[in-house]
Amino acid sequence: MSFVDEINKYDPEQVRAGIAAKTVSDVERALSSERLRPDDFMALISPAAEGFLEAMAQKAHRLTRQRFGNTILLYAPLYISNECSNGCLYCGFNAHNRVPRRTLTLDEVERDARILHNLGFRHILLVTGEAPAKVGNDLLAAAARRIRPLFSSISIEVYPMEEAGYAQMVEAGVDGLTVYQETYDRALYSQLHPFGKKRDYDFRLLTPERAGAAGLRRIGIGFLQGLGDFRSDAFFTGLHALYLSRNFWRTQISVSFPRMRPAEGGFSPPSPVSDRSLVQLICAMRLLMPDAGLVLSTRESAALRDNLLPLGITQMSAGSCTAPGGYADGDRSTEQFAIDDDRTPAEVCALLRSRGYDPVWKDWDSAFLDRSAGC
Amino acid sequence: MDPLIIAGRSFHSRLLVGTGKFASNAAMVSAMEGSGAEIVTVALRRVDIDNPADSMLSHIDRNRYLLLPNTSGARDAEEAVRLARLARAAGCEPWVKLEITPDPYYLLPDPVETLKAAEILVKEGFIVLPYINADPVLAKRLQEVGTATVMPLGAPIGSNRGLRTRDLIAIIIEQAIVPVIVDAGLGAPSHAAEAMEMGADAVLVNTALAVSANPGGMGIAFKKGVEAGREAYLAGLGRQQDRAEASSPLTGFLGD
Numbered sequence: 001m002s003f004v005d006e007i008n009k010y011d012p013e014q015v016r017a018g019i020a021a022k023t024v025s026d027v028e029r030a031l032s033s034e035r036l037r038p039d040d041f042m043a044l045i046s047p048a049a050e051g052f053l054e055a056m057a058q059k060a061h062r063l064t065r066q067r068f069g070n071t072i073l074l075y076a077p078l079y080i081s082n083e084c085s086n087g088c089l090y091c092g093f094n095a096h097n098r099v100p101r102r103t104l105t106l107d108e109v110e111r112d113a114r115i116l117h118n119l120g121f122r123h124i125l126l127v128t129g130e131a132p133a134k135v136g137n138d139l140l141a142a143a144a145r146r147i148r149p150l151f152s153s154i155s156i157e158v159y160p161m162e163e164a165g166y167a168q169m170v171e172a173g174v175d176g177l178t179v180y181q182e183t184y185d186r187a188l189y190s191q192l193h194p195f196g197k198k199r200d201y202d203f204r205l206l207t208p209e210r211a212g213a214a215g216l217r218r219i220g221i222g223f224l225q226g227l228g229d230f231r232s233d234a235f236f237t238g239l240h241a242l243y244l245s246r247n248f249w250r251t252q253i254s255v256s257f258p259r260m261r262p263a264e265g266g267f268s269p270p271s272p273v274s275d276r277s278l279v280q281l282i283c284a285m286r287l288l289m290p291d292a293g294l295v296l297s298t299r300e301s302a303a304l305r306d307n308l309l310p311l312g313i314t315q316m317s318a319g320s321c322t323a324p325g326g327y328a329d330g331d332r333s334t335e336q337f338a339i340d341d342d343r344t345p346a347e348v349c350a351l352l353r354s355r356g357y358d359p360v361w362k363d364w365d366s367a368f369l370d371r372s373a374g375c
Numbered sequence: 376m377d378p379l380i381i382a383g384r385s386f387h388s389r390l391l392v393g394t395g396k397f398a399s400n401a402a403m404v405s406a407m408e409g410s411g412a413e414i415v416t417v418a419l420r421r422v423d424i425d426n427p428a429d430s431m432l433s434h435i436d437r438n439r440y441l442l443l444p445n446t447s448g449a450r451d452a453e454e455a456v457r458l459a460r461l462a463r464a465a466g467c468e469p470w471v472k473l474e475i476t477p478d479p480y481y482l483l484p485d486p487v488e489t490l491k492a493a494e495i496l497v498k499e500g501f502i503v504l505p506y507i508n509a510d511p512v513l514a515k516r517l518q519e520v521g522t523a524t525v526m527p528l529g530a531p532i533g534s535n536r537g538l539r540t541r542d543l544i545a546i547i548i549e550q551a552i553v554p555v556i557v558d559a560g561l562g563a564p565s566h567a568a569e570a571m572e573m574g575a576d577a578v579l580v581n582t583a584l585a586v587s588a589n590p591g592g593m594g595i596a597f598k599k600g601v602e603a604g605r606e607a608y609l610a611g612l613g614r615q616q617d618r619a620e621a622s623s624p625l626t627g628f629l630g631d
Contacts, residue, residue, distance in 0.1 A: 029611060035545070035549050039611075053626045053629070054624050054625065054626045057624075057625035057626045058625060061625055245550075246550055246551075246552050247552060249515050249550065275629060276629050279626060279629065307628040310625050311625060
């Protein structure tokens, strides 16, 4: 049974009503449970849990410490191309936006990669838009091969592929995938994605399953906060994370919490999510998934990121640039969105240490996937 | 109570019973009737499966009970597979409780041979219910090859000691995508209720009924224990409080 079958069992209206109907005693029961059921998770993301944020935070902190200690894994995105044939209304790469388009050559990819390597990064995330004619599987595989000697872990956040594409990525040394459903609300999804391959909701929803079947070892999911009813989206993200962790049990699942940022095209988020709600989501997700990686990007401000750290976060990006080639030439005119936390990786590290965290640069080894490594 | 679904087939009862060790066939039948079970396991090595007049088989109403042949006594995959094929050839439905227990003292299941046999039997179209030690990784490996359930033990077979493997069964229940049937070691209705409260999908009991002075009465008691545990699980148990009293709040930065 795929996650499409799973999600189709739920009526979105009933989920919304179910969340709204949760009571204080539902929240108390969820808070005292060792393992959460979907119903308990629903209570923790409901309005009824707003009065329990501190208790949720304390428990999330304790669980995270127990499972991950005081480590925070650092990673950086490397944008290969901002070419895109999709029409996502909220994205700076939208095909209709008149922005300069750029696709890096392999030499340029390596140039940015070396800069990140020299800053200390060993976990890298390759990002592109969706324009397979210009940036296809072969180019991505070649890019991964080219930078493989510099990194211990390479993840991709690109267009959804078929399973064979993911097998090709694994072969090229890619071990991780990030894909956001953006919103789990089918009707809203279809409004926000008026054209392009991304219009296919189910194909995107099944992306983690194709990647898992092809042997990717790390899979990250999430929804874009600010698009739809965040509580419903959070609920389905939690269900999705649970589903993946049970069906792809050899794979490390992580959940990200991206909030809408200003981007080219001037789209303003229809349902903005407050700091308070973001805290509630992060804590609830940790309580549901004690072992999942929880990821925070530079979309958020430095001050907020520092405060969110103890609530269950285990991975952070630092010193990010969302423009292809931006690390080497400093040109940000092609960026996907403006970042907020612009501290250097060294500054982020210093902050982490001052707060009692251990910044981790390397938490994987390419030898796991490298069949030619001998042994 | 909500139905138990195994391999697409629906059952009202979440209690499976075994047929070994009873003082008489009459005692066995009264335990089965009292328990309300719809699935009964029968050791293939004990019965003449080809012979409807076999004294034990002739006492089991096949219209009322699904006969689940088990391979107990098999010491390796090859022996278990052979037994399962014989049962199917004799007209049994292709359901099999896979038991491979090379150790005659504690009758603990062999994980390596069980996985091997499960893979072969699933490919041959059997509905496979494997008896395993409470090993969460083995449970996942088995569901991956296509078994219909996993059946972790609560304690060694026949020991009546209850849920000694509780913490590992909790992990199996948390992670499994097939029904989890706690099998072996449950000696009292409260043990069965406890397994059901934890979220087990069903339990299998044999010795506790067979050695009781009143097997029929004990069957009824286990039926009630299983039902109570399931109802409690569905209703959501109230749990002991563990509320943190923070000396340094983590959410103070949000203001009011």
